[in-house]
Amino acid sequence: MTLYRACRVETLAIAWLDDFTVVYHRPSGITHLLTAPAPEILAALGEAGMTLPDLHARLAASFELGDADGGGLPARIAELVAAGLVEPV
Amino acid sequence: MRHAFSVRIGPVGFRVGSDWRAPIAQLADLYAGYPAPQDGVPDFTVRLFAARPWRRVVRPSVMIGGDYVLPEAAPLPLAQGLLAAEMGMNLQMALGQRRYLLLHASAVERDGRALLMTGQSGAGKSTLAALLSRRGWRLMGDEFALLDPATGLVHAFPRLVSLKNQAIGVVERAAPEARFGPLLAGTPKGDIRHLVPDAAAVAAMDRPARPALLLFPSFGFDPAERVVPPSEAFVRLTQASTNYVALGERGFDALTGLVQAIPARAIDYPDTDSAIAQVEAAWAAS
Amino acid sequence: MTDGWLLARALRSPDSTRALDAAGWTDLLAIARAEQMIGTLAYRLEPVAKPPAVARILDDARASADHGRTLALWEAEAARRVLAPLGIRLVLLKGTAFVAADLMAGQGRSIGDLDILVPHASLDAVEAALLGAGWEWVKPDPYDDAYYRQWMHELPPLIHRDRDRMIDVHHTILPLTARITPDAAALLDGTIEVAPGLWTLSLADMIVHAAAHLFADGDLAGGMRNLWDVDRLCREFGEGQPDFYAAVCDRARHHGLLAQVERAFRLCARLYATPLTIDLARRRSDTLYLRRLTARDGWGRATRAVTRQAFYIRSHYLRMPPAMLARHLWTKWRKGGAGPSAG
Structure with missing residues (x-):
């Protein structure tokens, strides 16, 4: 099963602007505007890596997930992979 | 090149070369009160040239070149050579400026604090800056505000104020004593006439100012005002900056710092008198 | 008359710039920008x-x-x-290779597209991925696409929809229309891993590629920068290695590109004082090449239009048999915008 790994925290510069988390990703030079649950996903994944079911369990334990079955999670992960902030390993 | 002119506008030096005398003579006349580039070495070169040698004389049309170019830039008739020179200088800033975060905004200063006004073309930021400069504000620039990532201060860039269409008459009536360039009729952007910044603006152009208020004016609506949250201000300013990405993390730090430090408001206005009153009220409240 | 030699002198002996006055500096900066070497100059000075x-x-140029x-x-x-999921190693070419391997040639270098080399048999899989x-x-x-697929050494360029950056996927280092056929398999066999998952050509092949690109493919546009790459590679790896130049020439001979590599060495020595340790007899045509390479005035304008046009036609001739050349130039000219611009 695919492990997903977040980019290292020290590669990010972060500013919190009202409801948004603005992230500057140093290796790519790209600025990302994130809203929940993207910052929570990055924090939960960490650098060690995690499978989707584990990630869902972790998020469910810490936050109230909008969709209880985690149906939106693969799409959120795919966005973060496309943005280069999460890497499948 | 046959004809050349050098000038410093705020912290940025330019060299403009031309195949024709007229645009250079106009620049020299309108920028007469400005200094030369620091150490005699300009930051940017602009070239006004004929696409083919014979086009220097036969239906002369001015191509815009320089250190940085847009391949698709269309030529202008020689009668609009001054506009070509201004566009060439703006282009160098838009594509080549790497020291300051370039905000597509007009800026005026009072008591060492800067008011920034940004918006789409036609929002009236040039007009408002020109009018405010007749009412005790110092004009810092009508097109670009230069935000220094190292200090958080805004540097002035008081190039010729570019007035378009109805704004020409509005400012001519408000400032009958001011100096203007020739009326350039029928340009790709309509009628254009340049206002020469007053001597005080030029004399003080090396003095940066601390940003204090950010306004997003919109012309043509009933008077209204709303607070713009920092995230929206951030996104709109990234879109109003041609070099945010090129500055990398310095740009990120400068812009997130700016929108967190100062209030931002959107103001809708039906006419310039209302606008001036709304701007003064927003300034008093900031 | 001011020309590209002003930039060449500043790069080869930075101290020589102490003699420049304001006008000299202004010309130098304009030429360096036009040759896309302002970052290189900034590091050098x-x-x-x-x-x-x-x-x-x-300073700004360096940050940029x-x-x-x-x-x-x-x-x-x-x-x-x-x-990576396809099991294809990423072989970097040109500028990106220099910075990935942290070579002197990469210092301050402007880098446009991402150029990579993949096995010919993997092209379809890479394209799909x-x-x-x-x-x-x-x-x-339609014309350019058919042209690329039939005759070029790379896929038609692709651009990333979010990042707005181009990638050129090569399967060899010269177009198939060129009469020279470098050994693409040997290029891939010789690659070295310079960072986890990032590979470059071998040192000798990097030099061969730079020379091939300059003389057997291009119209010498960007030539001052290409030769600077070669000069830096030679200095970084040739120093204290008496056999270095001979080894590179051997490799060039294997690819059928010895004449191009020798010319690159000769021009490097004249432009940048590259310390060659082999004897290469001067060719009279070198002077013509140097005239073309340094055809730039103090306003950053391309000069010597006749010399430029000659090299433009020549570069097409090198890549294509004559009948094809005529067809290609005809198609290009009809669509407007062939040849180097006058601006």
Whole structure:
């Protein structure tokens, strides 16, 4: 099963602007505007890596997930992979 | 090149070369009160040239070149050579400026604090800056505000104020004593006439100012005002900056710092008198 | 008369810039920008005293080059993530290779597209994977597309829809229309891993590629920068290695590109005083090449239009048999915009 790994925290510069988390990703030079649950996903994944079911369990334990079955999670992960902030390993 | 002119506008030096005398003579006349580039070495070169040698004389049309170019830039008739020179200088800033975060905004200063006004073309930021400069504000620039990532201060860039269409008459009536360039009729952007910044603006152009208020004016609506949250201000300013990405993390730090430090408001206005009153009220409240 | 030699002198002996006056500096900066070498110049002149205005301009140029390096390496990383599941190694070419391997040639270098080399047999898989990961065709022009696929050494250029960056996927280093056929398999066999998952050609092949690109493919556009790459590679790896130049020549002979590599060495020595340790007899045509390479005035304008046009036609001749050349130039001219611009 695919492990997903977040980019290292020290590669990010972060500013919190009202409801948004603005992230500057140093290796790519790209600025990302994130809203929940993207910052929570990055924090939960960490650098060690995690499978989707584990990630869902972790998020469910810490936050109230909008969709209880985690149906939106693969799409959120795919966005973060496309943005280069999460890497499948 | 046959004809050349050098000038410093705020912290940025330019060299403009031309195949024709007229645009250079106009620049020299309108920028007469400005200094030369620091150490005699300009930051940017602009070239006004004929696409083919014979086009220097036969239906002369001015191509815009320089250190940085847009391949698709269309030529202008020689009668609009001054506009070509201004566009060439703006282009160098838009594509080549790497020291300051370039905000597509007009800026005026009072008591060492800067008011920034940004918006789409036609929002009236040039007009408002020109009018405010007749009412005790110092004009810092009508097109670009230069935000220094190292200090958080805004540097002035008081190039010729570019007035378009109805704004020409509005400012001519408000400032009958001011100096203007020739009326350039029928340009790709309509009628254009340049206002020469007053001597005080030029004399003080090396003095940066601390940003204090950010306004997003919109012309043509009933008077209204709303607070713009920092995230929206951030996104709109990234879109109003041609070099945010090129500055990398310095740009990120400068812009997130700016929108967190100062209030931002959107103001809708039906006419310039209302606008001036709304701007003064927003300034008093900031 | 001011020309590209002003830049060449500043690069080969930075101290010589102490003699420049304001006009000289202005010309130098304009030429360096036009040759896309302002970042290189900025790094090269770092230890030299400069007027404050010049120091400021070059500081900005250095920061800009550093940022460009970051973006180039990220494009490489993005491509690595696409190729890794296919089991295809990412072989970087040109500028991105120099910065990935942290070579002197990469210092301050401007980098445009990402150029990579993949086995010919993998082209279809690579193309499909890139299209599936956000890259798109730049321009659907039927003539250019057919031309590329039939005759070129690379896929038509792809651009990433979010990052707006181009990738050129090569399967060899010269177009199939060129009469020279480098040994593409040997290029791939010789690659070295310079960072986890990032590979470059061998040192000798990097030099061969630079020379091939300059003389057997291009119209010498960007030639001052290409030769600077070769000069830096030679200095970084040739020093204290008496057999270095002979080994590179052997490799060039294997690829059928000995004449091009020898010419690159000769021109490097004349432009940048590269310390060659082999004897290469001067050719009279070298002077013509140098005239073309340095055809740039103090306003950054391309000069010597006749020499330029000659090299433009020549570059097509080198790549294509004559009947094809006529057809190609005809198609290009009819669509307007052939040849180097006068601006």
